[in-house]
Amino acid sequence: MKRDSRLSSVLHALLHMAEHDGSMTSEALAQCMNTNPVVVRRTMGLLRQAGLVASARGPAGGWTITADLATVTLRQLHEVLGEPAVFAIGNRHETPDCLVEQSVNAALDAAFADAEALLLERFAHVTLADLAADFARRHAERHAKRNE
Amino acid sequence: MKRDSRLSSVLHALLHMAEHDGSMTSEALAQCMNTNPVVVRRTMGLLRQAGLVASARGPAGGWTITADLATVTLRQLHEVLGEPAVFAIGNRHETPDCLVEQSVNAALDAAFADAEALLLERFAHVTLADLAADFARRHAERHAKRNE
DNA sequence: TTTCATGTAACTTCAATTATTACAAATCGT
DNA sequence: ACGATTTGTAATAATTGAAGTTACATGAAA
Numbered sequence: 227m228k229r230d231s232r233l234s235s236v237l238h239a240l241l242h243m244a245e246h247d248g249s250m251t252s253e254a255l256a257q258c259m260n261t262n263p264v265v266v267r268r269t270m271g272l273l274r275q276a277g278l279v280a281s282a283r284g285p286a287g288g289w290t291i292t293a294d295l296a297t298v299t300l301r302q303l304h305e306v307l308g309e310p311a312v313f314a315i316g317n318r319h320e321t322p323d324c325l326v327e328q329s330v331n332a333a334l335d336a337a338f339a340d341a342e343a344l345l346l347e348r349f350a351h352v353t354l355a356d357l358a359a360d361f362a363r364r365h366a367e368r369h370a371k372r373n374e
Numbered sequence: 375m376k377r378d379s380r381l382s383s384v385l386h387a388l389l390h391m392a393e394h395d396g397s398m399t400s401e402a403l404a405q406c407m408n409t410n411p412v413v414v415r416r417t418m419g420l421l422r423q424a425g426l427v428a429s430a431r432g433p434a435g436g437w438t439i440t441a442d443l444a445t446v447t448l449r450q451l452h453e454v455l456g457e458p459a460v461f462a463i464g465n466r467h468e469t470p471d472c473l474v475e476q477s478v479n480a481a482l483d484a485a486f487a488d489a490e491a492l493l494l495e496r497f498a499h500v501t502l503a504d505l506a507a508d509f510a511r512r513h514a515e516r517h518a519k520r521n522e
Numbered sequence: 523t524t525t526c527a528t529g530t531a532a533c534t535t536c537a538a539t540t541a542t543t544a545c546a547a548a549t550c551g552t
Numbered sequence: 553a554c555g556a557t558t559t560g561t562a563a564t565a566a567t568t569g570a571a572g573t574t575a576c577a578t579g580a581a582a
Contacts, residue, residue, distance in 0.1 A: 228539045228568050229464035237478040238466065245474070251558065259466060259475075262541055267559065283559045284549025300481070310539095314462040314569095316377035318386065318407060325516065326393070327407075329509040330385040333448070337496035345489035352481050361477040368473065376537050376570045399527065410572050415528065431528045432580030458570095462538095 230310045232269050235259055236303055237357065239266065243279075244295060244358050249288035269307070276306040295358055301349035312342050378458045380417050383407055384451055385505065387414065391427075392443060392506050397436035417455070424454040443506055449497035460490050 239255045252263035252270070259266075270289055273279045278293040304310075316338075317331045387403045400411035400418070407414075418437055421427045426441040452458075464486075465479045 228537095229459070230462055230539065231464055231466040232539090233463060234466045234475075234478055234482060237482075238472070238475050241474045241478065253558085258472070263558090264542070264561085265540065267561085268540095271560075281559060282549080283547075283557085284551095285557045286550065287548090287558045289559095300485070311377070311462045314378055314459045315381060316379055318379040318382045324386070324406070325512050326389045326509050327382075327386050329505050329512060330382055330389065332508065333500050333505055334382060334385075337448070337493055337500070340496060341489045341493035344492050345485055348485035348488060352485070357477050357481055360480065361474050364473050364477060376568095378570065380570085401527085411528090412530085412573070413571065415530085416571095419529075429528060430580080431526085431578075432582095433526045434581070435527045435579090437528095 229314070232307050232310070233300070233304055235261070235265075236269055236273060236307070237300070237354075239270065239289075240273075240279075240291060240298075240354055241357055241361060243289060243291050244354065245361075249282065249286075249290045251288040255289065272306055272308070273303075276302075278303075278306065293354075295354040298354045299350050300352045301346050304346070304349055312345060313338055377462070380455050380458070381448065381452055383409070383413075384417055384421060384455070385448070385502075387418065387437075388421075388427075388439060388446075388502055389505055389509060391437060391439050392502065393509075397430065397434075397438045399436040403437065420454050420456070421451075424450075426451075426454065441502075443502040446502045447498050448500045449494050452494070452497055460493060461486055 238259050242255065242258050243250050252266040255266045255270075256263040270279060270281070274281055278291070278298060279289050280292045281287070281289050317327075317334060319327060320331075322328055322331065386407050390403065390406050391398050400414040403414045403418075404411040418427060418429070422429055426439070426446060427437050428440045429435070429437050465475075465482060467475060468479075470476055470479065
């Protein structure tokens with residue numbers, strides 16, 4: 227299975243936008259993340275529908291953040307992306323007739339549900355502002371190291 | 375991405391074997407789970423390497439459980455299957471140069487690590503015997519319902 | 523020695539994400 | 553108005569990894 231990296235991608239894009247004055251084009255964002263402008267538009271389009279970013283066409287167009295960094299959580303972004311499947315492991319059949327398989331599914335589903343709940347709980351407590359602050363810390367650290 | 379359902383599959387197979395007297399052929403197991411005998415051999419082969427099952431060739435051959443159902447956990451089976459990736463969501467690049475992406479990865483990795491730890495912890499506390507008992511309960515329930 | 527079953531390699535199919543191509547629509551500067 | 557720029561989006565291809573299939577060798581039992 228190819229892993230869904232859209233959450234990682236949009237976070238990367240949003241933080242670059244936060245650091246950047248004015249708007250950024252799909253082209254610029256695509257270069258940041260080694261991908262294609264169309265892919266950027268597709269995923270950013272979902273954020274726009276959710277009111278988190280705005281886009282403008284034409285020269286001087288591009289993408290800008292409209293939401294408050296402190297209020298946008300990873301969980302919210304996960305939802306905006308359509309709540310993609312979290313796990314790469316799963317049951318063979320979803321609603322089997324076989325009682326044996328039903329027992330297996332029940333056990334696995336319970337474990338997966340708990341793990342997913344924890345993941346989303348963690349996601350709910352990380353905001354874009356937290357990530358921006360973490361970036362600032364790393365940035366300062368690297369600068370300090372360079373001047374040692 | 376196609377989800378990895380091998381854990382679900384081997385559990386299904388092992389429980390059928392536990393309910394069944396004597397050995398079961400790959401063919402019989404494959405029919406239980408709507409798949410191909412070769413797929414069964416591939417995955418069961420891993421369990422054999424781990425000493426959990428034994429196989430015999432020729433007529434009257436097939437697969438038998440050699441481990442104690444009470445000591446085999448879902449976590450152990452997950453390990454035997456090669457600890458496949460748990461998540462269908464992941465970072466775009468694993469070791470990025472970009473500091474922004476490093477912050478993003480760190481935040482996501484922390485959340486994923488916690489969720490995976492919880493999942494494996496849950497897996498560690500479910501044995502084949504637990505699943506067999508759950509199946510027996512479901513079986514009895516269905517029998518009772520039929521005779522209402 | 524025939525038959526049945528596992529053991530494996532090689533290849534194909536399948537499902538899902540990501541990438542690419544192509545072009546329409548809108549906006550800005552001149 | 554025109555041309556350059558940029559988003560919007562549909563359609564299609566490439567990629568990746570699991571699952572399925574084919575083919576055949578190996579071994580065991582009647």
